[in-house]
Structure formats: structure tokens, C-alpha cells
Amino acid sequence: MARPVMHLPTRDFFQFRTSRLSPTSYASVDSAAISFDSKTETFNMAEGLDRKIAEAACQSLNAGTGLDFASLDAWRIGDFEFICIPGQNRAEKSKYNITLKGDDASL
Numbered sequence: 001m002a003r004p005v006m007h008l009p010t011r012d013f014f015q016f017r018t019s020r021l022s023p024t025s026y027a028s029v030d031s032a033a034i035s036f037d038s039k040t041e042t043f044n045m046a047e048g049l050d051r052k053i054a055e056a057a058c059q060s061l062n063a064g065t066g067l068d069f070a071s072l073d074a075w076r077i078g079d080f081e082f083i084c085i086p087g088q089n090r091a092e093k094s095k096y097n098i099t100l101k102g103d104d105a106s107l
Helices: 049-065
Strands: 002-008 029-034 080-084
Touching: none
Parallel strands: none
Antiparallel strands: 002 029, 029 080
């Protein structure tokens, strides 16, 4: 299932006005995503284990990305998100480095 492109405003200035925000405070972004139909069943398992696994997964995602998957960014769980930052200048672009790993990796 595909999520159409949506404009996400910066985190710092719009945090209390909308629940869907840019993953960065530096710039607003255009975002689209691919996810599976049964996204709501991502952590659907034995009673009690689901919450523990979800909390562990969110803590790991938070630590690795700086986002808040337990609350503000929970809607992103299970998505393969594509992000375009049209307002980025040269200095901001240097903050991001995309590295692919594996024998078949390519851009």
C-alpha cells in the first residue's frame, strides 16, 4: 500500500499544531511511504509480549533515529518512507550521508 506525498512541517515550529511532522528540525520535507495492509498487526502477538516487544522496538528506533516512535512518530512504524527536502542548502545536505551495505546495494 502506498501513502501519497504529503508535506511535513519542521518539528520545532509546528509540534503543537499537527501530529505529522518532518523527521528533522532543520527543514520541512515532502514525504511518501510504502507500507503493508496489515500494519496495525505489527506487534500483534501473545498477551503481554506485544507491549514489551513494542516498547523495546520503539526504544531502539528512538535511539537510532532521534525520533519519538512511542508517541509523536508512531504513525511511521512499519513504513518505508521516502523523503525529499527541497529547501535544503549545501550546508544542510552535508549533515546527511546515505550509505548502502551489501553485495547488491546501489543507488
